[in-house]
Amino acid sequence: DIQMTQSPSTLSASVGDRVTITCRASQSISSWLAWYQQKPGKAPKLLIYKASSLETGVPSRFSGSGSGTEFTLAISSLQPDDFATYYCQQYNSYSPLTFGGGTKVEIK
Amino acid sequence: QVQLQESGPGLVKPSQTLSLTCTVSGGSISSGSYCWSWIRQPAGKGLEWIGRIFTSGSTNYNPSLRSRVTISVDTSKNQFSLKLSSVTAADTAVYYCARGRPHSFDYWGQGTLVTVSS
Numbered sequence: 001d002i003q004m005t006q007s008p009s010t011l012s013a014s015v016g017d018r019v020t021i022t023c024r025a026s027q028s029i030s031s032w033l034a035w036y037q038q039k040p041g042k043a044p045k046l047l048i049y050k051a052s053s054l055e056t057g058v059p060s061r062f063s064g065s066g067s068g069t070e071f072t073l074a075i076s077s078l079q080p081d082d083f084a085t086y087y088c089q090q091y092n093s094y095s096p097l098t099f100g101g102g103t104k105v106e107i108k
Numbered sequence: 109q110v111q112l113q114e115s116g117p118g119l120v121k122p123s124q125t126l127s128l129t130c131t132v133s134g135g136s137i138s139s140g141s142y143c144w145s146w147i148r149q150p151a152g153k154g155l156e157w158i159g160r161i162f163t164s165g166s167t168n169y170n171p172s173l174r175s176r177v178t179i180s181v182d183t184s185k186n187q188f189s190l191k192l193s194s195v196t197a198a199d200t201a202v203y204y205c206a207r208g209r210p211h212s213f214d215y216w217g218q219g220t221l222v223t224v225s226s
Contacts, residue, residue, distance in 0.1 A: 001171070034212035043204055043216035044155065055214065087155055091211030096170045097145075097157040 002026050002090050006100035012108040017078045021103045023071045023088035032091045035064055035073045038102075039084045047086075048073065075105075083107055110134040112205050112217035120199075120224050126192040130205030130217055137186045138163045143210040144188045146179060148201040149219075156201075160208055161188055195224045 003026040013019050023033065031051035036044035046055045048064035051071055061076040075082055088100040116128035130144070137144065145160040159169035161179045169177050173192070181188040192199060200223050206213040 032211060036213075043206075043219055044213070045216075046212055046214050049209070049212040089155075089212065096168075096172075097160075097211070099155040099157070101154050 002029060002092055002095045002098055004088055004090055004098050004100035006086075006088060006103050008103060009101065010104045010106060012106050013078050014108045015078055015080060017108075019075045019078055019105060021073045021086055021088075021105075023066075023073070023100050025069045025071075025090055027092075028068045029090045029092045031067045033064070033066070033071050034089045034091070035062075036087045036089065037082075037084045038087065044087060078105070110207060110215045112207065112215055114203060114205050114217045114220040116220065116222070118221055118223060120195055120222060121226050122196055122224055123194055126190070126195050126199060126222055126224070128190045128203055128205075128220065128222070130188050130190075132186045132188075132207075136183075137181065137188065138183050141210065143208040144179075144181065145206045145208050145213065146190045147204045147206055147213070148199075149204070150198075150201040158190065158192075158203075160210070162210070197224050200224045 005024045007022050033051045035048040038044040047058050052064045063074045065072050085102045085104045111133045113131045120126045143160045143162045146158040159179050161167045161181050176193045178191040202219040204219045205217045207215040
């Protein structure tokens with residue numbers, strides 16, 4: 001199975017900060033990566049697919065980049081609604097779908 | 109707007125079979141190039157993909173659960189289902205159903221907590 005490692009596991013930031021979250025794959029997954037936001041008691045919400053494509057309706061302050069084994073989710077100016085846990089997910093055809101361990105973005 | 113809703117028992121005894129159904133509304137489960145997945149999340153932990161089904165009936169399962177999992181679809185009811193056999197306390201989790209495109213999940217159910225306990 002392809003292992004997905006997210007860092008950091010927790011991130012403390014203030015409203016207006018630019019934040020970045022990294023996701024590393026144990027082997028190349030090309031651009032087959034998605035990012036999700038999850039709030040307590042809620043289902044995950046798709047933010048980014050195919051590494052850098054913004055899902056319809058998601059604010060443009062979210063962006064994704066990377067390919068191969070290293071990927072980044074960036075939030076250009078953190079808003080109060082953005083405090084949540086973020087997960088990456090890989091979709092390689094020859095491996096079960098797997099998620100990263102999550103990054104909790106909390107208020108500094 | 110597509111909506112998914114999980115249903116099924118919230119409490120299952122150890123060694124028994126967990127059975128959940130996901131009802132899809134706002135669109136036909138048969139339309140488009142989608143697949144239909146089950147994903148679970150133990151309390152305070154990360155997400156684990158269980159498996160998926162295409163409306164052709166083709167399935168893929170997580171190898172870690174393959175021997176215990178069956179996912180099926182009933183297009184006439186716009187539903188798909190999960191069966192997980194021989195459950196233990198380690199199977200206690202919130203279970204989500206989700207639509208795959210087919211590789212990223214754009215619509216999710218609200219999730220249902222299933223507790224395995226005697």
